[in-house]
Amino acid sequence: MFSTIYIEEEVLESERVKALLDRFSQVPQVVCGRYGEVFNRKSQNFRLQKKAPALILAKKHGKKVLAAPSGYGYNDSKSYYFSHMLNCVYDCRYCFLQGMYSSANYVLFVNFDDFEEAIEEKIKENNGGGVYYSGYDCDSLALEPVSNFCRHFLPVFRRHPNAELEIRTKSTQVRCLLDTEVVSNCVIAMSFTTSEAAQQWEHKVPSIEKRLEALHKLQLAGWKVAIRFEPLILGSEGMAPYESLFTQIFSKLDVQKLHSVSSGLFRMPVDFHKRIVKLYPDEELYARPTETVDGMIALKSAHESSHLLAIEKLLLSYVSSEQYYRCA
Amino acid sequence: MIENAKYPMPVNIVVAHGLEAKALITILGLERDQASSEFMEYSNSTMLRLIVSGMGKEAIAAAVSYLGKRQALEGAEIRAWLNIGIAGHRDAPIGSAWLGNKITDKGSGTSAYPPQLIEGFQVGSVVTVEEPETLYPLTAAYEMEASAFYAEATKYSTAELVQVFKVISDNLENPISEIDLQTIPDLIAAQAPQIISLINGMSEIAVGHNSSQQLPSCYHEICSKIHLTVSQQLLLKRLCQRYKALGLEDELRRVTDLNASSARQLIQQLTECIDRISEI
Ligand code: SF4
Numbered sequence: 001m002f003s004t005i006y007i008e009e010e011v012l013e014s015e016r017v018k019a020l021l022d023r024f025s026q027v028p029q030v031v032c033g034r035y036g037e038v039f040n041r042k043s044q045n046f047r048l049q050k051k052a053p054a055l056i057l058a059k060k061h062g063k064k065v066l067a068a069p070s071g072y073g074y075n076d077s078k079s080y081y082f083s084h085m086l087n088c089v090y091d092c093r094y095c096f097l098q099g100m101y102s103s104a105n106y107v108l109f110v111n112f113d114d115f116e117e118a119i120e121e122k123i124k125e126n127n128g129g130g131v132y133y134s135g136y137d138c139d140s141l142a143l144e145p146v147s148n149f150c151r152h153f154l155p156v157f158r159r160h161p162n163a164e165l166e167i168r169t170k171s172t173q174v175r176c177l178l179d180t181e182v183v184s185n186c187v188i189a190m191s192f193t194t195s196e197a198a199q200q201w202e203h204k205v206p207s208i209e210k211r212l213e214a215l216h217k218l219q220l221a222g223w224k225v226a227i228r229f230e231p232l233i234l235g236s237e238g239m240a241p242y243e244s245l246f247t248q249i250f251s252k253l254d255v256q257k258l259h260s261v262s263s264g265l266f267r268m269p270v271d272f273h274k275r276i277v278k279l280y281p282d283e284e285l286y287a288r289p290t291e292t293v294d295g296m297i298a299l300k301s302a303h304e305s306s307h308l309l310a311i312e313k314l315l316l317s318y319v320s321s322e323q324y325y326r327c328a
Numbered sequence: 329m330i331e332n333a334k335y336p337m338p339v340n341i342v343v344a345h346g347l348e349a350k351a352l353i354t355i356l357g358l359e360r361d362q363a364s365s366e367f368m369e370y371s372n373s374t375m376l377r378l379i380v381s382g383m384g385k386e387a388i389a390a391a392v393s394y395l396g397k398r399q400a401l402e403g404a405e406i407r408a409w410l411n412i413g414i415a416g417h418r419d420a421p422i423g424s425a426w427l428g429n430k431i432t433d434k435g436s437g438t439s440a441y442p443p444q445l446i447e448g449f450q451v452g453s454v455v456t457v458e459e460p461e462t463l464y465p466l467t468a469a470y471e472m473e474a475s476a477f478y479a480e481a482t483k484y485s486t487a488e489l490v491q492v493f494k495v496i497s498d499n500l501e502n503p504i505s506e507i508d509l510q511t512i513p514d515l516i517a518a519q520a521p522q523i524i525s526l527i528n529g530m531s532e533i534a535v536g537h538n539s540s541q542q543l544p545s546c547y548h549e550i551c552s553k554i555h556l557t558v559s560q561q562l563l564l565k566r567l568c569q570r571y572k573a574l575g576l577e578d579e580l581r582r583v584t585d586l587n588a589s590s591a592r593q594l595i596q597q598l599t600e601c602i603d604r605i606s607e608i
Contacts, residue, residue, distance in 0.1 A: 003444045004429060004451075028451045030430050030441065038441045043482040047540075048489075048533060052445040105443075234608050277566070282540045287573035289603040301608045 001146075002106075003052035004028045006038045011059050016110045020057065020146065027055075034058070039086070039103045047279045049104035050091055055146070060084075060109035064118040068133055071328020074226075074260045077164070079131040080122055084109050084149055085138035090170060091203040093285055094231055097137065099272025106143065112152045119156060128162040135168030135189075142171040150176040158183050168228065172206045172214040182222040187259045189226040190215050192249065194241035197233055201285065208245070212252050219254055226259040229315075230327065231266035233285065233299065234307045242311050250318040261319045263311065264327030266299055273297040337374040337531040338407040338538070340395055342481075344383045344473050347509055348413050351517035352378055355524070367391050375407075376527070385456065385476035392477060396484035405538040408489040408530035409481035412523065414497035414512055415454065415469035416461055416504055421496065425519050426469065427526070428454035428492040433475035440478050443488045446529035449522065454494055460504050469494040489534055493526060495519055544572050546580050556591045564591075567598045574606050 005027050011017050012031065021029060032038050035058035068079040086107040087097055109115070123130060134140045140149055150167075154177075157165040165186045177188065190211055193201070198208060206214075215225045227249060235241070268276075270292055277286050289300040301307070308326075315324060341356075343349045346368065352358065358370035358378055368380040381391030392409070399407060417424075429451040432439040435458055444451060453468035455461075456475035464470055474492040481490040495515050498504040516523075547568040550556075556564060571580035583601050588594035 003447070006441065028429060028444070030453075032430075032439065032441060037439060041487060043485075043487045044443065045486040045488055045537075048445060048486060048537065049443055051533070052443075052447070054444070103443075236608055280540070281566075281569040282573050284573050284575075287570035287602075287606065289607050299608070300603070303608070 002027050002055040004030055004054040006030050006032050006035070006054060006056045006105075008035055008056075008058045009033060011057055011110050014110050016112070016148075017057050024055075032056075035107055039105055039107055040101050041103065044102040045279070046098050046102055046104045053087070053089075054105040056105055056107045057110050058107055059111045060114065064115050065122045065132070068131075068136075072133065073131050073166075074262060074325045077129055077131050078126050079133065081133040081136040082115055082119065083137040084112065084115055084134070084153075085140075085143065085147065087137070088139045089142045090139060090205045092170075092205065093201040093203070093280070093283060094233065094266060096268045096272050098279060099268060099275040100137075102275075106138075108143070108147055112149075116152070116156050119153075120160070123160045123163045126163070128160060129164075131164045131166065132157075133166045133168060135166075139169050139171055140167045141169040141173045141176075141188075144171070144173045144176050148176075150180070154180060154183050154186060157186055161185050166226070170202070170205050170211060172210050174214045174218055177218060177223060178221055184224070187224045187226050188215070188218055189228050189260075191228040191230050192245065193229070193231070193233065194235075194245045196235065196237065196241050201233075208248065212249060216252055219257060224259040225253070225257075227253075227261045228264070229262065229311075230264040232263055232308065232311065233266045234301055234304065239310055239314065242314055246314060246318055255319055258319060258323055260325065261315065261323050262325045262327050263308075263315065265304070265308065267296045270295055270297050335374070335531070336535055337376045337527060338405065338534045339376055339527050339530050340392075340399075340407050340409045340481075341376070341378040341527075342381055342388060342391060342395075342409065342411050342477060343378065344381055344388060344413050345512070346380055347512040348516055349378060349380050351513040351520075352412065352523070355517065355520045356527075366394055369395075381473070384472050385458075388473040389476040389480040392480040392484070396481070400484065404541075406485050406489065406534060408534045409477075409485055409491070410526065410530060411474055411477040411481075411492040412516065413471055413473060413492075413494060414515065415471035415494040416464055416498040417469050417496045418464035418467065418500055420469070420499060422499065422502055423496065423515055423518055424450070425493065425495040425522060426450040426452040428452065428469070428474055428494060430454070430468075431456065431474045431478050431492060432468070434458070436475075438475075440475065440482075442478065442491050445488050445533060446491075446526065449526065454492055462504060464500065469496065486537075489530060489537075491526070491530065493519075493523065544568050544577050544580060546577070546584055550584055550594070554588075554591050554594065560591045560595060563595050564598075567595065567602065570602055570606075571598075574602070576602065576605065579605065 035056045065080045065082045068081045073079040168189045291300045361369040361371050370378040381388040427449045430453045432455045454474045455468040461470035
């Protein structure tokens with residue numbers, strides 16, 4: 001599962017770390033000073049490291065809960081994100097993480113209690129409210145059997161029913177949720193692209209069918225689920241792939257009960273894009289014409305707005321306008 | 329064995345001592361390269377190259393820098409770098425060997441962590457010292473070059489392709505002062521299967537990387553025909569990569585055959601054409 005486990009000296013004695021090292025005793029273990037000695041060094045290559053990622057167990061210092069980028073969320077409440085992990089076990093070719101870090105190793109911050117404290121402080125600042133996103137710099141559930149993220153953080157939000165937790169994922173690791181009493185202010189938001197896009201760009205990601213099955217089980221168990229159609233990468237096939245994706249999803253799930261549905265176009269900061277182009281000069285997606293708007297790269301398309309409107313129109317034939325929002 | 333390999337092995341092997349080189353020359357089917365005057369160098373037709381640096385950090389950094397700079401002028405493809413050498417350890421058996429997954433420079437106290445992409449090898453720590461170590465205080469292979477090798481080689485390649493492989497030649501029971509130098513080639517030769525497998529693994533990664541970065545032949549033809557400034561070369565390079573990624577190499581050739589009057593015009597034509605064809 002991991003080529004090596006690096007452990008920051010500072011967390012060596014943590015119970016969470018000891019348990020993990022016991023469990024993965026067959027994986028080479030290397031003690032390091034700070035995780036920055038191993039992760040994201042100048043001469044590293046994300047694409048090569050994806051062949052055999054390592055796990056780094058570290059302590060997160062500094063700010064742990066950050067303001068979410070504008071347009072990230074679905075309502076006007078103050079929104080924040082926190083990352084107990086950096087990087088993801090999946091390998092989506094469109095993912096901005098490839099441009100954000102030069103290393104594909106997974107960093108797991110094990111000081112969950114400090115995160116909990118920071119989240120509770122923010123909740124207090126927001127009079128008990130606020131929306132908190134997990135899964136911005138990683139996929140929150142994909143490494144659940146290793147991280148036990150849900151086991152720790154769900155009770156935190158259970159104690160604060162007016163604060164909302166969104167767990168953004170493409171994982172089918174939902175056992176931890178199904179085994180727990182529903183947390184009514186927690187939303188499991190699953191991302192989907194068309195099956196053509198998934199086949200082309202979503203490496204190691206569970207199939208659409210399996211993700212849908214996981215969501216279906218969650219919905220039956222009473223969990224709030226949401227759908228994220230991101231990133232929309234328009235192809236020459238027109239609307240047909242979206243018609244089939246929407247039919248597949250909305251015939252399986254109880255549409256009325258969906259917490260929200262959103263869409264977002266393919267966008268990423270110019271610098272990230274530049275780095276990804278260097279890593280993947282042979283990738284068709286990054287060979288397409290682009291344009292830069294406000295420091296963000298977008299795929300250039302004369303038909304983008306009309307295409308997006310058509311997708312939204314189709315989407316709104318399944319869900320209500322109250323359920324739908326477009327990500328900035 | 330390796331001399332019959334049909335595929336390229338873009339790996340630079342760096343050893344400190346001629347005795348460490350001796351077995352490798354045989355195992356890897358290497359021949360003395362007469363062109364180099366500064367260091368003893370050996371190579372074979374698979375692109376494998378071995379350089380004998382001399383002992384100590386300064387010597388190995390100089391050899392890596394010498395070879396790295398020369399190869400950088402020869403082409404843009406990256407090569408893997410592998411330091412093979414003997415080391416001492418408190419209690420590891422003589423002849424045992426491992427890949428360094430942590431290299432600590434005793435002088436500065438800093439550590440580097442070569443990413444481990446290749447499975448199936450013993451791994452362990454390596455400590456680089458200025459003077460031979462006789463007490464071996466840490467559970468690590470003590471030697472005199474790895475930290476400088478790693479720091480220098482990562483200037484010419486990506487960290488994933490820079491590795492050190494250490495073979496234990498002395499320990500507390502068999503102190504360094506009693507080493508029979510003539511046994512060194514045998515200690516290295518005993519690791520032949522491991523070394524060959526490591527070279528194969530590193531080669532595979534390097535070749536895969538280089539092929540993903542490879543430019544269509546058209547690029548080199550254009551460069552030989554038209555004068556391009558450095559920034560025009562970069563633009564052209566990226567355009568050629570885009571044509572290739574989109575499966576449009578025939579179109580690339582068609583546009584370049586139009587005989588543009590200048591580099592600027594050619595780049596403009598190529599840009600307009602690919603943007604038109606690939607815009608959704
Ligand atoms: S699942 Fe999300 S975080 Fe993971 S690689 Fe794909 S896009 Fe990136």
